[in-house]
Amino acid sequence: MGETRLVVVGDELVAGAGDPKALGWVGRVAARTRTDDRLTVLTLAVPGETSTALGQRWDDEVTRRLAPEADNRLVVGLGRADLAAGLSLARSRLNLANVLDVAEQRHIPAFVVGPPPGATAEGERLAELSAAFADVATRRRVPYVDTYSPLAAHEQWLGDLAAGDGVLPGQAGYGLMAWLVLHTGWHAWLGLPDDAA
Template sequence: MDEGLRVCVIGDELVAGLGDARGLGWVGRVMARTSTEEPVFVSQLAVPRESTTALSARWETEAHRRFGAHSDNRLVIGLGSTDLDEGLSLARSRLNLANILDGAAASRVGCFVVGPPPRPDVDGDALAQLSHAFGDVCQRRHVPYVETHEPLRTHEQWHADVAAGDGVHPGQAGYGLLAWLVLHNGWHAWLGVPTDAV
């Protein structure tokens, strides 16, 4: 029996939409613009300020509890910049993401990765290198990767929205920008659903 589409979204507090007064975050906005014939079961599995090391250690247990034996299981990975806070090397960050993607592939779970957006309290060049490294890992595995740092690095609305909040996380406008980037970088094609007017 076909159990439909199940999507687990793992990552840090950005996956949970922290700072969004509407409580949607980018995940809720993306799903609101995703039309499917059957309802989609979406689980947001966020842990605040989580590094890729911690993420790689927990994703499988948490996601597989929500996947079905006869469902179309998908994994969305929302990456943040905590690796830089914790001093992880680029090699370690790359390996952590690679382990997640390879483990998912072994379980026939399709992956979609959203890179880390700019943070005013993090070195922009270091974050650009981290995002590039994540993108390279995805490219080598033919996994869709949404670059968010470069498009938003000098985006006035992004920075104004972050500054208007806690100075680290975006609000409604910022999450809208993240959702736009996801929707315009292969989301519908990855899910195999029609593209709405976005």
């Protein structure tokens, strides 16, 4: 039996912060991923992390967790911190591009999950950021999950945010994010049949 090792980098959303079940979207996706190999999921989250900070740390942290005999893969969970930090779209794009280019050079298949909706005040800017990230990933033929567009007006998502702190989703919100990941190329990326969910 081989091993599929997924290293997930990102902010508090990949850690499932705010989820009373403590699973987040990563735990829910892992639980629904059926593989003949042993599945090891290593989550490396830094709350409030911008794409610049992620770009500076990911390579060293991920490299230490790879196994030469495993099918090593990188999952990049992008958050909304670039907006609060005032990063330009060009800088955010470049940060993701650099991560994906280095992963490709190291032969580590990558999968990107974009930022979900948050406070309504940042809606338009977040839509632009998500589209920019999607473009970077698509140009590199890396799967990209747009969590913004399907959830921006989703009643259950908005209700879940409102029931909490207005920033982090709860159980229902993370469930919606997990559903989007599982139904946007996840199984194909892992070389698994779609009915594996």
